[in-house]
Amino acid sequence: MLKYSLLIHVAIFSVFRGEKLLESNFSDITYQVADKEEIVDIVAYWVNIVLIFILGSTFLFIWSRVIYKGAAQKNFSLMLRALNSVLLLIIWMALILIQLLIPLSPVYRTTLFIGYFSLGLSLIALWRFVLYQTGSQLKELFKVRMYRSVFITVLLVYSVLYLFATSMVTIVDSENYAQPGIKITDSFGPLTMWPTMEFFVPKLQLFGSLSIGTILVMITITGFTGVGITLLFHSLQRNRKNIRTVGRTTGVSLIIPLASFSCCSLPLFYPLFVLLIGSTAAESITALLMDWTGALFNLIQITILSFLAITVGSIDVISKERVN
Numbered sequence: 001m002l003k004y005s006l007l008i009h010v011a012i013f014s015v016f017r018g019e020k021l022l023e024s025n026f027s028d029i030t031y032q033v034a035d036k037e038e039i040v041d042i043v044a045y046w047v048n049i050v051l052i053f054i055l056g057s058t059f060l061f062i063w064s065r066v067i068y069k070g071a072a073q074k075n076f077s078l079m080l081r082a083l084n085s086v087l088l089l090i091i092w093m094a095l096i097l098i099q100l101l102i103p104l105s106p107v108y109r110t111t112l113f114i115g116y117f118s119l120g121l122s123l124i125a126l127w128r129f130v131l132y133q134t135g136s137q138l139k140e141l142f143k144v145r146m147y148r149s150v151f152i153t154v155l156l157v158y159s160v161l162y163l164f165a166t167s168m169v170t171i172v173d174s175e176n177y178a179q180p181g182i183k184i185t186d187s188f189g190p191l192t193m194w195p196t197m198e199f200f201v202p203k204l205q206l207f208g209s210l211s212i213g214t215i216l217v218m219i220t221i222t223g224f225t226g227v228g229i230t231l232l233f234h235s236l237q238r239n240r241k242n243i244r245t246v247g248r249t250t251g252v253s254l255i256i257p258l259a260s261f262s263c264c265s266l267p268l269f270y271p272l273f274v275l276l277i278g279s280t281a282a283e284s285i286t287a288l289l290m291d292w293t294g295a296l297f298n299l300i301q302i303t304i305l306s307f308l309a310i311t312v313g314s315i316d317v318i319s320k321e322r323v324n
Helices: 002-072 076-101 106-141 145-165 212-238 243-264 266-277 279-289 295-313
Strands: 169-171 181-188 193-201 206-211
Touching (some): 076 106, 076 295, 106 295, 145 169, 145 212, 193 212, 206 212
Antiparallel strands (some): 169 206
């Protein structure tokens, strides 16, 4: 009996010790996971801060150069249009910051109302800035069928790329992804709640979510791209023998599509982030880059919109003679 009693006590002790070891190992794993998540949060926070500083500095620098150029040339119309654009884009960012700092307050609801006007006026100001410099040139170019075709082609191609790159339209894996047909809802971004059309085509496995706000931004980006490439195409046609002009034109022609593409292709960077920093950190950083309510995403939007407007508006490649 003593022998069996000793065996039972040894067994109970072993089980108890095993439970303690298991609990200890589980605690260590929990702490490791917590530490890893904390490190990821810290990395994402500093990435957010650094990118905001870089983008904010870039935004102020490119517009300050335009304003200085207008003042130096005594081109006050250009300077005023640039100032108007900068002011409205700063108001855009101010509304986002207010929404982040004091959500669900009467002031927050006011910013949602102002957001409709802020987005529309900001995009109109950018268009006025671009057309002030390129309007007369485009008027002559669009009299020629070839240049009209170039503009329309670029507009259509970039619109399709934008829709899929931003996941406004996606191809889903299952035909049961959503109810077939069209549904009208509301979604946030940019700046406020916008009426949104959602549709699903089971046969094509195509799902789309198109809001008025995102469509307005898309029209602006693809429109600037179309205008810029049309002007650059004409420049190449006229200056084939001028190596310096061709080189400059080719450089600008690469900058415009890259800028417009980077504005709409943030989701496509996720696999690269996974490769470089791992899936956990990649998810956090991608979430920052794709958050319509966040300061970083909106700063990316207004900086690239500004860069496109300034680049396209600065193309002065057509003489005052009529285009043949």
